[in-house]
Amino acid sequence: MEVALVVLVVALALGFDYTNGFHDAANAIATSVSTRALTPRVALGMAAVMNFAGALLGTAVAETIARSIVDLGHASTTTELTVVLCALLGAITWNLVTWWFGLPSSSTHSLIGGLVGAGLAGGLPVFWDQIVQRVVLPMVISPLLGFGLAFAVMIGLLWAFRKAAPARTHRQFRIAQTASAAAMALGHGLQDAQKTMGVIYLALLSIGWANPDTGIPLWVKLCAAAAISAGTYSGGWRIMRTLGRRIIELDPARGFVAECVSAVVLYANAFVLHAPVSTTHTITSAIMGVGATRRVSAVRWGVAKNIAVAWVLTIPAAAAVSALATWLITLW
Template identity: 80%
Template sequence: MEVALAIFVVALALGFDYTNGFHDAANAIATSVSTRALTPRAALIMAAVMNFAGALLGTDVAETIATSIVHLTDARPHEQLTVVLCALVGAITWNLITWWLGLPSSSTHALIGGLVGAGLAGGLSIYGSAIIEKVVLPMIFSPLVGFTLAFALMVGLLWVIKSAAPAPTMRRFRVAQTVSAAAMALGHGLQDAQKTMGVIVMALAAVGWATPGQIPLWVKLAAAGAISAGTYSGGWRIMRTLGRKIIELDPARGFVAESVSATVLYVNAFVLHAPISTTHTITSAIMGVGATKRLSAVRWGVAKNIAIAWVLTIPAAALVAAMFTWLLGPLLG
């Protein structure tokens, strides 16, 4: 029973990874597509390849998910698997709801909310201090850093190019966006695919097939492949929101937003080992570069709806995961 459940949980985790790919594909390519730096198909192919490469660059974020959210080691194997299963159900449910509504919410926070909700409903303890340090604080500061840094860099860039001819300057930034979009997609794979790796290791460790903190190569390849496949399938609803509904971007602003977002992702993955939201980071950077036109250029009504989705993500995913834990726990136990 536990072996079959572990296999099912691994498959479901890869399904979540796939939804993460098409849900968050817009993060990497919406700005490049909206400024016509890349065609949609070329952008999707590039993002899929870079997501795959990014997923293989490290394991620190995966280890944080596997060992610093829910305390599983004292629970019985079927209880551990039930918690992971219901956490994934909560995260996938929220991903699909926000994808349908076209809201760029966080797959990262949906997964973390699912783990917290399922863990508490299953009678397990959570690592409160680690969650505050590695989830809550980055959740607050990453968008603020993204907005502020993007705004400041865009102001400086506008001053540098103020005397340049507009048409050739924008052409150069379209070329530069190819690089910045690739960097953003690499950061997305580095962050988001690792979270699925962490969940898979949690399931494998429950039945003695892996050790927390050690990611088998096949897990890395499977997670990288699933998120790349999801990315290639596209996320057009969310892409329209990020690329056009918040603000109409030009190539220079798109380049700055992507570059800032990629930098924030790399710092958190390699230095802080924090599982931050690529969605929050790129959205706040887009708002930052947009505000350099004038504050009214940003469609704050759309931004407000996005912010509401951000606030609701963790508690909504936690609630769904908790409900499934209460329903499935007695059946699987």
């Protein structure tokens, strides 16, 4: 029974990773595609490769997911696996709902919400202090930082190129966007693939198939990297339209700045703070920041409001689905 549950958890985790890939493909490439710096297929291929590479660069975020959300240390193996299974069900459900409506919500927070909801429904302790410190605060600070930095850098760039010929400048930034999109895709893999690694690691630890002293097995890293890359290459056209055009019409310079700032925020959180932040929140706020330099009214704040509502609902909605799944499985 326990072996079957582990296999099911691993399969669902990789399924979640795949949905994460196509749900969040827009994070890395929407700006480059909307400014015609890259064609959609070339952009998706590049993003898939960089997602795979980024997923193999570290495990600190995965360790945070595995050890700092729900206390599984004193639960039975069956309870542990049930909680992880239901957390994934909640996260996948929310990913599919928001993808269907074209809303760029956070796969990161849907998974964390799923773990919290399933853990509470399963009667397990939740590390609230760690969640506040490593999830809630970065969730608030990262978008604000993305907006502020993007706004400031864009103002500086506009001043630096104020006398340059517009057509030539646009061509140069369109070329530069190839590098900035790659950097953003690397950051996406670095952040998001590690969440799946953390969930699989949890399941393996519960049944003794992983050693806590040696860390996450290589095969888990490779499988998670492959799943998110495959999902990314399959595309995420609904959300790509929202990020690339519905918030604001981007030009190459603004797309370049939004991607660079987002990549820096993702790297800082992964390597320095070890915090699982949302690539969706970061790039969306950066796009709003560069857009606001044109004029405040240039940003379609109605679309931004709908996105913000999805952000707020993500953790409680995923938690509710996972809690319901936990109760149903427990009764059954």
